[in-house]
Amino acid sequence: xxxxxxxxxxxxxxxxxxxxxxxxxxxxxxxxxxxxxxxxxxxxxxxxxxxxxxxxxxxxxxxxxxxxxxxxxxxxxxxxxxxxxxxxxxxxxxxxxxxxxxxxxxxxxxxxxxxxxxxxxxxxxxxxxxxxxxxxxxxxxxxxxxxxxxxxxxxxxxxxxxxxxxxxxxxxxxxxxxxxxxxxxxxxxxxxxxxxxxxxxxxxxxxxxxxxxxxxxxxxxxxxxxxxxxxxxxxxxxxxxxxxxxxxxxxxxxxxxxxxxxxxxxxxxxxxxxxxxxxxxxxxxxxxxxxxxxxxxxxxxxxxxxxxxxxxxxxxxxxxxxxxxxxxxxxxxxxxxxxxxxxxxxxxxxxxxxxxxxxxxxxxxxxxxxxxxxxxxxxxxxxxxxxxxxxx
Ligand code: FEO
Numbered sequence: 001x002x003x004x005x006x007x008x009x010x011x012x013x014x015x016x017x018x019x020x021x022x023x024x025x026x027x028x029x030x031x032x033x034x035x036x037x038x039x040x041x042x043x044x045x046x047x048x049x050x051x052x053x054x055x056x057x058x059x060x061x062x063x064x065x066x067x068x069x070x071x072x073x074x075x076x077x078x079x080x081x082x083x084x085x086x087x088x089x090x091x092x093x094x095x096x097x098x099x100x101x102x103x104x105x106x107x108x109x110x111x112x113x114x115x116x117x118x119x120x121x122x123x124x125x126x127x128x129x130x131x132x133x134x135x136x137x138x139x140x141x142x143x144x145x146x147x148x149x150x151x152x153x154x155x156x157x158x159x160x161x162x163x164x165x166x167x168x169x170x171x172x173x174x175x176x177x178x179x180x181x182x183x184x185x186x187x188x189x190x191x192x193x194x195x196x197x198x199x200x201x202x203x204x205x206x207x208x209x210x211x212x213x214x215x216x217x218x219x220x221x222x223x224x225x226x227x228x229x230x231x232x233x234x235x236x237x238x239x240x241x242x243x244x245x246x247x248x249x250x251x252x253x254x255x256x257x258x259x260x261x262x263x264x265x266x267x268x269x270x271x272x273x274x275x276x277x278x279x280x281x282x283x284x285x286x287x288x289x290x291x292x293x294x295x296x297x298x299x300x301x302x303x304x305x306x307x308x309x310x311x312x313x314x315x316x317x318x319x320x321x322x323x324x325x326x327x328x329x330x331x332x333x334x335x336x337x338x339x340x341x342x343x344x345x346x347x348x349x350x351x352x353x354x355x356x357x358x359x360x361x362x363x364x365x366x367x368x369x370x371x372x373x374x375x376x377x378x379x380x381x382x383x384x385x386x387x388x389x390x391x392x
Contacts, residue, residue, distance in 0.1 A: 001037070001065040002174045004223055005156040005215060007133060009037045011046070011061040012219070013054035016170045025192045025286045029185050030170025033081055034219045036160060037062070038153070040130025043071040046096075047151065047160050048219050052084035059085075059092060069093065072120070072128065074135065075100035076162035077148045078107035082219055087112055099128060101139065103147035124149075138211075140164060140204040142197035150208070157214035163193055164204070165230050167221030176222040179229045184290065185221060186230060190237050191289035196324045201238045205231070242296040242326055244391040245274040246382065249288060250301035251281055251310045256335040256366045261301045263372055264333060267379035272392055280312045285319060292325035296391055297358075297382055300346055304336035308345040317349035324352050329385050331378065332360040335367070358382060 002010045012035035018027050033050035035058055044067070050058045062070075070093040075083055078100075086108065090096055097120045098108065105119045122128065124139040135151045142148065143164035151160045167186035176182050194201055216227040224230050246268055252258035265275050276291045292298070298320060302313035309317070330353055334342050343360050358381050363371040386392050 001061050004036065004174065004217060005158055007039045008153070008156060008158060009039075009065070010174055010223070011035050011037045011058060011065070013050045013057035014170045014172070015051070015054065021168060021192070025168075025188065025289065026284045027168050028284070028286075029168060031168040031220050032170055034217065034223075036217060037065070037067065038130060038133055038135070040133040042131030043129070044069055045072040045074055045099075045128070045130055045135065046070050046089065047074045048076055048082040048162060049073070049085035049089055051081040055085040055088050059088065062092075070096040072097055072099045074151060074160075075104055075108060076150065076160065076219070077145060078104045078111055079145060079163075080111065082162060083108060083112060086114065090114070090118060101137070101147060101149055104149070107145075107147055138207065140207065142200040143204055144193050152211055152213075154212075157212050158217055159208065159211060159213045159215070160217050162219045164218065165216050165224070165227075165234065166193070166218040169221040171222055173222055175225050182221065182230070183233070186233060187237065187290050187293060188286045189220060190234070191293050191323065192286070194238070195289070195293060196322065198238045198324070198326065201234065205234060205238065237293050240326055242328055242389070242391065243274070243294040244272075244386050245276060245291070245295045246297045246299055247276050247278070247288065247291045247295040247327075248299040248301065249278045249280050249283075249313065249316050250333075251279065251303070251312050253303045253305075253310070256363070257301050257303050257333070260333050260335070260361070260363070260367050260371070260375060263367075264299070264301075264375050264379060267376055268382060271379055271383040273379070273383055273386060280310075280316055285316070288316060288319065289323060292320060292323055292327065295325065295327050296386055296389065297329040297331070298325070298327045299331050299333060301333040302342060302346075304334060304340040304342050307339065307341045309334070309342045314345065314349060317346050321350050321352045327353070328355040328389055329358055329382065330355060331358040331382070333362075333375070333378070334360070335363050335365065337365065356385070358385065
């Protein structure tokens with residue numbers, strides 16, 4: 001148990017070893033499930049629990065700290081990495097009530113079978129009294145799921161945000177020590193969890209602006225005692241501005257597509273367009289998600305496999321479609337032996353994409369001199385599109 005501020009303690013668990021979050025995004029730096037204990041002069045509250053794999057850690061932390069009573073367990077979010085230990089905590093502290101909103105209550109009943117009478121539901125901006133401390137609940141929907149909310153303690157100027165402002169970083173530091181350490185873990189987290197809901201997140205950022213916040217205490221990663229950095233990152237990432245960057249993901253079976261991907265990369269660099277290239281055979285898709293936060297243009301390059309795109313390329317198209325990045329342009333490059341429906345297939349998989357599809361380049365067999373000219377023309381088109389969009 002470590003002290004965040006007066007009467008506020010961190011009692012959660014560090015997960016150094018988890019390899020994939022949601023069995024999807026690699027975790028090169030691990031993650032954490034932060035849970036906070038507030039000892040008010042009259043009531044004791046536990047803010048969120050931990051992933052069920054780490055229940056023992058949470059329970060041991062509470063027992064070691066001599067916590068023999070919990071009055072309220074605040075549930076900011078129903079997802080199991082924060083709620084999964086709730087049934088065990090309610091067994092250990094049978095008088096505790098679960099304080100949450102109506103939507104989260106319904107989810108906790110569905111997901112964990114918590115009994116109806118265990119709940120106290122709160123409205124947006126409702127205040128819970130703990131004696132000399134208070135918690136104001138602030139609904140912040142879609143900072144991951146529709147029921148997500150934050151709570152604000154005005155006495156210590158601490159905002160408890162659960163997933164909001166979280167990062168996939170396992171560290172023994174309670175507070176962030178160096179902003180350089182958090183940028184990529186927080187962006188990796190944002191890209192997977194928050195990016196699809198950028199528009200709502202912008203509204204939530206505005207809603208929080210009226211609060212006097214000295215500390216942001218999320219439920220993943222370190223606590224921010226200088227929170228402006230992560231707030232500014234979120235304003236950038238959730239905004240509509242893209243950068244003069246291309247994400248180029250490719251795979252090649254017999255070298256034709258690889259040659260085109262390399263040629264196109266060089267052609268874009270020569271024109272002053274930034275490129276992030278990913279060979280998709282063995283890729284960290286978290287890196288792709290991160291690149292999607294900023295890229296103005298998405299290029300997927302693939303050989304034709306049984307009429308369509310290579311399945312690894314198709315899966316990245318599915319991911320990009322689900323994450324709803326703010327890219328303005330997309331195109332496809334590929335090769336085929338005798339026929340292909342790849343362009344139509346990938347276009348269909350990017351059904352959420354509302355930007356412009358720039359004319360793709362498909363070649364039969366190995367690219368000819370004429371085909372490389374077409375790739376130069378594609379690079380010209382991308383540069384012109386970025387210029388028109390004010391990016392160069
Ligand atoms: Fe960290 Fe949406 O759970």
